[in-house]
Amino acid sequence: MKKYSSLIEIQGKLADKQLTLQELLAYYFDQIEKQKHLNAFNEVFFNSARTQAETIQAKLNNGSAGKLAGMVIGIKDNICYQDHIVTASSKMLENFVSPYSSTVVKRLLAEDAIIIGRLNCDEFAMGGSNETSYFGTVKNAADEERVAGGSSGGSAVAVQADMCLAALGTDTGGSVRQPAAFCGSIGFKPTYGRISRYGVIAYASSFDQVGTLTSSVSDAALLLEVLAGADENDSTVSSIPVPSYTKSVLATSSTKKRLAVLKETIASEALDPETKDAILNAIEKFKADGHEVMEVSFDLLDYLVPTYYILTTAEASSNLSRYDGVHYGYRNTQAQSLNQLYKSSRAEGFGEEVKRRIMLGTFVLSAGYYDAYYQKAQKVRRLIREKVVALLQDCDVLLSPVAPTPAFKIGENVQDPLVMYMADIYTVLASLAGIPAVALPLGNNKEGLPLSIQLMAKHFDEETLLSLSHSFLEKA
Numbered sequence: 001m002k003k004y005s006s007l008i009e010i011q012g013k014l015a016d017k018q019l020t021l022q023e024l025l026a027y028y029f030d031q032i033e034k035q036k037h038l039n040a041f042n043e044v045f046f047n048s049a050r051t052q053a054e055t056i057q058a059k060l061n062n063g064s065a066g067k068l069a070g071m072v073i074g075i076k077d078n079i080c081y082q083d084h085i086v087t088a089s090s091k092m093l094e095n096f097v098s099p100y101s102s103t104v105v106k107r108l109l110a111e112d113a114i115i116i117g118r119l120n121c122d123e124f125a126m127g128g129s130n131e132t133s134y135f136g137t138v139k140n141a142a143d144e145e146r147v148a149g150g151s152s153g154g155s156a157v158a159v160q161a162d163m164c165l166a167a168l169g170t171d172t173g174g175s176v177r178q179p180a181a182f183c184g185s186i187g188f189k190p191t192y193g194r195i196s197r198y199g200v201i202a203y204a205s206s207f208d209q210v211g212t213l214t215s216s217v218s219d220a221a222l223l224l225e226v227l228a229g230a231d232e233n234d235s236t237v238s239s240i241p242v243p244s245y246t247k248s249v250l251a252t253s254s255t256k257k258r259l260a261v262l263k264e265t266i267a268s269e270a271l272d273p274e275t276k277d278a279i280l281n282a283i284e285k286f287k288a289d290g291h292e293v294m295e296v297s298f299d300l301l302d303y304l305v306p307t308y309y310i311l312t313t314a315e316a317s318s319n320l321s322r323y324d325g326v327h328y329g330y331r332n333t334q335a336q337s338l339n340q341l342y343k344s345s346r347a348e349g350f351g352e353e354v355k356r357r358i359m360l361g362t363f364v365l366s367a368g369y370y371d372a373y374y375q376k377a378q379k380v381r382r383l384i385r386e387k388v389v390a391l392l393q394d395c396d397v398l399l400s401p402v403a404p405t406p407a408f409k410i411g412e413n414v415q416d417p418l419v420m421y422m423a424d425i426y427t428v429l430a431s432l433a434g435i436p437a438v439a440l441p442l443g444n445n446k447e448g449l450p451l452s453i454q455l456m457a458k459h460f461d462e463e464t465l466l467s468l469s470h471s472f473l474e475k476a
Contacts, residue, residue, distance in 0.1 A: 001027045003162045006216035010070040010165065014060055021053040021060070021070065021114070028072050028116060032163045038139045040148075040157040042077045043085060044117040056112045066111035067226060071219070073108065074158045074167040077118040078125055079210070080199040081105045088201045089133035090123045092329045092349035102199020103231045104168060104210050111226050116164050120154030123351045124320065125170055125203045127151050128178060128423050131414045132353040139410070140182060142449055146407040149179030152213065156183040159213045166223065167213045172203050173308050174402070174427025176211035177439035177454060181402035184441045184450030186469070188212045188220040191460045192434035193238040195224075196231035202319040204312035205236075207431050217470040220438075221245035224462060240460055248463040249470045257468055259286055260296040260395040265426055272405040278442040278451040279401060282472075289475065291468075293399075296391055298429075303380050305421055308428040310364050310377040316354075317361030323349060356417065381432050388433040389459075396464055398456040401426045402439045406449035426454060436462045438469050442476075 001023075004010050013019035032044055049072075059065040075081065078088040080098040082105075087093040101109075108115060122132040130138040130153025138153040140146040141161040148157045152169025156179035159167050169176040171189040180187025189211040197208055210227065214220045225246055230239040261283065266276060287293050325331040325345025332344035350358070364373035391398060403423055413419045430437035437456040444450055457465040 004165060007068070007071050007165065007219050007222060014070050021057045022050075024070070025049055025053045025072060025114065025116070028164055031161065032117070035141070035161050035163060038141055038144070038157050038161060039120055039136050040138055040154040040161065040163060041074070041117045042087065042089065042120050042135050042154070045084065045115060048084070049114050049116050052114045056114065059112060067222065068108065068111040068113035071113045071166060072116050072164045073113050074117050074119045074155060074164045075105065075115055076121050076152055076155050076167070076169045078121060078170060078201040079105060079118075079168060080201070081115065081118070084118070086118065086201065087134070088124045089121045089135055090349070090351065090354070091134045092323050094134070094330065096329065098199075100199065103196035103233060104227050105199065107227050119152070119158055119167060121169075122151035122153070122175075123354050124201065124316070125151040125172055125175055125208075126316070126353050126357055128174070128420050129408070129410075129414065130154065130179070131410065132351055134351060137410055140407050142184065142444070143407065143447070146409055146449070147182065149182035149403075149407060151175040152211075153179045155213045156180050156185055156187070159183070159185045159215060165215070166219050169211050169213055170200060170203075171209050171211040171431070172207045172312060173424050173431045176213060177427050177437060178403050178424070180213050180439040181452035182407035182450060184444070184452075186214050186217060186220055186441065187439040188214070188224065189430065189437050190224055190228065190462055191238070191436045193236050194436070194460065194462070195227045196234040196237045198231055198233035204315035205319060206315060207312055217466055217473060218246065218249055221249040221466045221470075224466075238460065243463055245463060245466055249466050251467070256290045256292065257397055257464065258395040259291055259293045259397045259399050260391060261293060262298045262398060262400045263295040264298055264301045265400040268404070270404045271401055274445040275401055275404075275406065275451050278445075279453050282442055282453050283399070285472065285475065289471070294395070296395070298387065298391070300380075300384055300387055301425070304384065304428050304432065305425050307377045307380045307384065308424065308432060309360070309421055310373050311381060313357045313361035314365050314374050315361070317358050317365060320350075320354070320358055325349070353417075384429070385433045388429070388435060392435075392458045396457065397468060400429070400454050400456070402452045402454040403427070406445055406447075406451060430456045435459055436465050438465055440469055440473060
């Protein structure tokens, strides 16, 4: 069976009776088995997926199927699915069965998507290479000696290696966009508050956002259309009406956009030369298509990573305090006192990176340091957001790299947390400001490694981002 790049293509085959959902699912199961060495999946939902396929095929036969009928999708292993295990790729939650489904899972199922399995990720979504997972490192299908990116590395590789049509990830500081860039797929992070976080295991609550990894912009648009919108279970979700993103993408528009290149990101000596050349070529394509491209300065670039890590580790310290060996999750059975139970359970249940971030977050929230670090970082975050909003008043889209380099080798940076954290320098801007952003593939470098570009737009202006991305890739 050929690789399908969009749901439109699959639904056409289903409508013409050239394909059944059972055949499609069997194909993806076979792909997963053949490439299990890539370690993308923590679990494949053989039974529930087959049951879904039978039910949805019957709906297709009588014309009552939902918008996502034919979409086989994987979900990151920090998204709850009732009666299925969810672990956040941590020993702390090993074999924990979720008693309820997240809002995003409910909305997928309501529109007849088939959920094929849970995908490997960095532990509690903390990492940029998928090397911190309790279940092992995810390997990049383009070069198995290189990382998939993180934290949604399993989601990116599952789409890259054709193990499912699309995948859900979560993006706290680039955890959808960076692995998408490393694996050559489309990674879309909507505006903070566009999609409900209910039922998503929390890392940093004021940053976490469900995002999508797809092979086509049309699939990203359709998924956003299904997943977005108000949710009574999440007070941070916007009640702004959800437009038809699909129509926006597929409609032919003659409107030209103003694109602003963040010149410090392109001029940085840390930027890989081939990545820079690919981005400069992409800029020329935008110009050739009639869009106006200008350069703007962003003088707060050096403050992005410190601000992001102070705030996210502080929130992580608070969010992960619930895993104490008492309520649920891993418990040390040898402890002789309550204090020892807490210490032993958390020391044994969490991995090194998670413990590092909890400790850093606890430090910046502690008496005597709160004002010097956490409060100051909140003020800088406000300045960053105001600067971004001001820039976007004069243009439609901001343009930058996704990552300083293509996918690096497994083990290359894992022993140096500072190097790993600095790799987020281009993605955390959209996360700090809460704006939508997308990583788009730009082909491969000389070694066959995927290259990419990042586009960012105004709050809740996903339509511009999706339509521009679609027209750019169509003409690439």
